[in-house]
Amino acid sequence: xxxxxxxxxLQLRSLPEKPGVYRFYDESGTVIYVxxxxxLKRRVSSYFNKEHDSAKVRxxxxxxxxxxxxxxxxxxxxxxxxxxxxxQFKPKYNILLKDDKTYPWIAxxxxxxxxxxxxxxxxPARMQLFGPYSSVKQMNTLLELIxxxxxxxxxxxxxxxxxxxxQYQIRKCAAPCCGLISEDEYRDNIRKAVQIIKGDRKEVVxxxxxxxxxxxxxxxxxxAAEVKxxxxxxxxxxxxxxxxxxxxxxxxVFGTDEDDESxxxxxxxxxxxxxxxAHTFEVDNMIDRTREDALWAGIxxxxxxxxxxxxxxxxxxxxxxxxxxxxxxxxHRGDKHKLLALAVHNAHFYMLEKKKRQDLVDPERRxxxxxxxxxxxxxxxxxxxxxxCFDNSNTQGEDPVAAMSCxxxxxxxxxxxxxxxxxxxxxxDDFASMEExxxxxxxRLLEEGKPLPELVVIDGGKGQLNAAWKSVQAxxxxxxxxxxxxxxxxxxxxxxxxxxxxxxxKRSEAQKLLQHLRDEVHRFGITHHRKRRSKTSxxxxxxxxxxxxxVLKGRLLRKYRSVANIAAAPEEELVEIVGTKRAxxxxxxxxxx
Numbered sequence: 342x343x344x345x346x347x348x349x350x351l352q353l354r355s356l357p358e359k360p361g362v363y364r365f366y367d368e369s370g371t372v373i374y375v376x377x378x379x380x381l382k383r384r385v386s387s388y389f390n391k392e393h394d395s396a397k398v399r400x401x402x403x404x405x406x407x408x409x410x411x412x413x414x415x416x417x418x419x420x421x422x423x424x425x426x427x428x429q430f431k432p433k434y435n436i437l438l439k440d441d442k443t444y445p446w447i448a449x450x451x452x453x454x455x456x457x458x459x460x461x462x463x464x465p466a467r468m469q470l471f472g473p474y475s476s477v478k479q480m481n482t483l484l485e486l487i488x489x490x491x492x493x494x495x496x497x498x499x500x501x502x503x504x505x506x507x508q509y510q511i512r513k514c515a516a517p518c519c520g521l522i523s524e525d526e527y528r529d530n531i532r533k534a535v536q537i538i539k540g541d542r543k544e545v546v547x548x549x550x551x552x553x554x555x556x557x558x559x560x561x562x563x564x565a566a567e568v569k570x571x572x573x574x575x576x577x578x579x580x581x582x583x584x585x586x587x588x589x590x591x592x593x594v595f596g597t598d599e600d601d602e603s604x605x606x607x608x609x610x611x612x613x614x615x616x617x618x619a620h621t622f623e624v625d626n627m628i629d630r631t632r633e634d635a636l637w638a639g640i641x642x643x644x645x646x647x648x649x650x651x652x653x654x655x656x657x658x659x660x661x662x663x664x665x666x667x668x669x670x671x672x673h674r675g676d677k678h679k680l681l682a683l684a685v686h687n688a689h690f691y692m693l694e695k696k697k698r699q700d701l702v703d704p705e706r707r708x709x710x711x712x713x714x715x716x717x718x719x720x721x722x723x724x725x726x727x728x729x730c731f732d733n734s735n736t737q738g739e740d741p742v743a744a745m746s747c748x749x750x751x752x753x754x755x756x757x758x759x760x761x762x763x764x765x766x767x768x769x770d771d772f773a774s775m776e777e778x779x780x781x782x783x784x785r786l787l788e789e790g791k792p793l794p795e796l797v798v799i800d801g802g803k804g805q806l807n808a809a810w811k812s813v814q815a816x817x818x819x820x821x822x823x824x825x826x827x828x829x830x831x832x833x834x835x836x837x838x839x840x841x842x843x844x845x846x847k848r849s850e851a852q853k854l855l856q857h858l859r860d861e862v863h864r865f866g867i868t869h870h871r872k873r874r875s876k877t878s879x880x881x882x883x884x885x886x887x888x889x890x891x892v893l894k895g896r897l898l899r900k901y902r903s904v905a906n907i908a909a910a911p912e913e914e915l916v917e918i919v920g921t922k923r924a925x926x927x928x929x930x931x932x933x934x
Contacts, residue, residue, distance in 0.1 A: 349389060352408045356382035359412050362422045364430075366407040372430040374401055377419040381410050401434045417664045424641045445480055446472035447538055453524055454499055454517040455531050457487060471538045473620055473646075487537060488513065490571040491530040540612025546572065589614050589676055593651040595639060596684025597632060598692050604632060606639030607687035610651065611680060618647070621691040633660050655681050708751030715796075715851040719836070719843060721823055725796035726750055730858040731778060731809070732800040733771045734866045741766060743778040744866030746858055747794075753857075758865050772808035775799065780812035793818060799826040800859050803835050810837050827859055886930050888923045907931060 361381045365374040378384030385408060393399050413419050427435050448460045448468040459480060463470045474480040487493070492515040495508065505516035515522035515530075536545050549572045556565035592611040597604060603625045610618040622642060624635040636656065644650050653668045655677055663669055672678040696710075709724075716724050728748045733741065747757035761781065766773045779797075786793060797813075799806045806826030813819055825843070826835045833842035834855065845852045889897075896918060901907045907915075908931035915924035 349405065349408070353382070353386050353389065356385055356408075356410060357412055358382050360414065360416050360419045361410050361412040362419055362426060363411075364409045364426065365401070365405045365432075365434075366409070367404045368406045370407075372426075372432050373404060374432050374434045375423055375426045375430060377416070377423040379416055379419075381412070385410070397434065416662045420637060420662055421641070424638070445474050445477055446470045447474070447480060447484065449531065449535060452499070454494060454527050456495060456497075457484070457493055457531070457534060458495065459484065469535070471535075472618065474618070479616075479619075483538065486574060487534045489574050490537075491534050493527075493530065493534070494518070538617075540610070540615060540617030542613060542615075589680075591651045592653050592655055592677075592680070593643065594655040594680045594684045595636060595657070596681055596686070596688045597636060597657055598685060598688040599632065599635075600692060600696075603692075604635035605688040605692045606636060607684045607691065608639060608643050609680060609684050609687070610647075619687070621687060623691075623695070633658070636660060637662070655684075657681065657685065711751050711850045711854050714849065715854060718845045718849075718851050719796070719823060719825065719834075721795070723795050725794075725823075727792070727794040728796045728798060728858060729782075729794045730798040730800060730862045731775065731782075732859070732862040732866050733774045733778075733805075741774055742866065743774060744862050745778075745782065746861035746865055748854070748858055748861075751854060753861055758861075760866075771801065772804055775801070775805045776808045776812050779809040780815060783812070783816055783818060787816065787818070793822050795822060797822055797824040798855060798858055799824065800829070800862060801826055802828045806835055806837060827855055832856065886926060888926065889919070893919055893923070904931065 358380045360377075360379055362375065362377050363381060363385050364372050365376075367373050376384070388398070388402050388405075393402070411422060413422060445459045445461050446463045448456075448458055448463065448470055450456045450468050459477075460468075472480070492509075492512055494514050494517055496506075496518075499518055501520075502516075502518045505519045505521065506514070508514035509516040509519075509521070515527065517524075517527055533545050533548065536542070549568055553565050553568040553572065556562070556568060589611055590613050594609040594611060596607045596609075598607075599605065603623050606622045606624060608618070608620045608622070609616050620643070622639045624638050636658075637660065640650060640654070650667070652666060653670060655670050655672060657671065659669055659671055670677065672681055712724050712726065715721075719725075726749065730746045730748075731743060733743050741763040743761040743763065745759040745761070747754045747759075749757070759782070761778045763774045763777060765777050783793065797809070799809045803826060806824065809826075810824055813822070813824060824837055827833070828835065828842070832847070832852075834845055834852075835842050845855075897907050900918070901910060907927065912924050912928050915927055918924075919927065
């Protein structure tokens with residue numbers, strides 16, 4: 342191990358302060374990581390000269406046995422070379438671009454009379470490809486339009502025939518097999534269809550209008566009527582597919598969203614105000630990488646798949662590298678901002694759909710994912726598999742009680758819920774009540790030798806949190822659990838000793854888990870408090886009356902339903918139930934309450 346460290350140190354000294362790409366090799370000589378750098382020496386040395394927070398980075402560094410570098414002229418060259426090497430070597434610790442499923446493409450075959458059809462198995466050598474399409478419905482609508490406008494063949498093998506088939510009779514095919522359409526005319530139809538697929542629909546509209554007018558000038562009205570039908574079909578399609586201002590054309594839009602595991606990149610290609618292509622990528626396994634790295638992974642993937650990108654790119658933030666000939670824009674209002682918002686929404690929806698699919702396959706995965714997010718947000722050393730939440734309740738200082746809800750592995754464990762009647766506190770003192778309940782709860786667990794929860798949540802602000810923490814300190818268990826408070830008004834989360842709240846996205850699953858805990862303890866505590874308050878009101882009215890025991894009290898309540906009804910009942914009626922003396926005492930005592 343000492344020899345390895347010395348070898349790495351020697352390699353680091355010889356690295357240049359220039360842009361380039363570096364490769365890390367393990368002991369078997371396999372490339373395990375490829376990265377780019379503006380200054381190779383500074384970037385590569387940082388892996389070995391500091392302690393990293395990420396366990397993945399620490400694992401990567403521990404496996405490095407050899408470093409190789411390639412010097413280039415610019416950061417842009419480094420980015421392109423890095424992307425190429427990642428695809429070549431497929432390193433274990435690099436960004437992994439995933440589609441999560443096979444998307445369909447539109448294929449145009451390379452033969453004398455080409456076919457146009459959808460496919461999920463693209464073969465670039467045999468066909469011209471357009472896509473991929475994230476919406477099958479969108480792709481099929483486009484194919485239906487093309488079939489309606491241009492009668493192209495759909496048979497897989499073209500054979501010469503004497504008679505055309507049924508497809509010709511219903512005007513779905515021009516019957517090239519029978520020589521009823523020339524190859525040049527058929528090719529012209531294919532050219533127009535490809536223009537429509539690419540989104541260059543205005544040009545096709547112009548061509549069709551010229552064609553229609555030429556037929557009309559030559560008095561070929563039947564042919565002009567046929568072209569008019571095509572024109573109407575195309576204009577109807579364009580009207581339905583425009584999502585923003587038609588003057589916006591030749592734009593590529595990239596929206597992003599992310600969770601703890603991946604960054605999601607949604608791509609939209611805009612031509613004449615319409616979305617002509619859409620795709621979403623998941624960028625996974627990011628080691629020591631930024632959101633910009635993920636964005637570039639998506640841009641370069643689009644560039645490779647589609648043979649280039651538009652000169653104008655709408656993005657959520659400006660990247661540090663801006664190649665010549667590319668214009669990056671971050672719109673904050675107007676139609677371009679709407680397109681960016683649409684792309685971000687697509688990325689977010691893709692992320693939610695992926696999580697739903699994972700949860701259906703493995704329901705326990707969701708609970709674990711939420712707990713890991715909560716652990717990260719609170720900076721916990723251990724996963725909070727058991728969480729207990731406490732809340733106080735009283736009515737104008739009377740009947741003080743407390744309740745505890747409990748979640749195990751992110752789910753309510755209702756058998757573990759507990760009620761507490763406050764014993765040592767007089768009046769409405771929430772701080773003292775919380776201090777008592779926390780002490781009683783965890784003193785008992787310690788006596789019984791039961792495990793403590795990893796996380797304790799106090800429903801209240803910093804005052805109640807600090808009161809509860811006094812009991813934790815008195816029991817000497819400060820190092821065995823974490824305690825946080827959830828403020829009632831803004832639902833901010835506070836840790837012991839911190840003046841500022843912990844930042845947790847209010848829409849996140851971690852925040853919703855804490856809110857669910859709080860809502861459960863409210864529900865459970867209110868139910869108990871109402872029962873106790875009801876018992877207290879009955880006890881104060883009847884139980885202190887001499888001669889009225891449990892049996893008589895039950896008989897009276899069954900007949901009159903409430904203490905108020907008993908007080909309002911005629912004394913003669915009460916005499917029949919409890920006798921003359923007790924009836925007189927009841928009327929006297931209840932008349933005073």
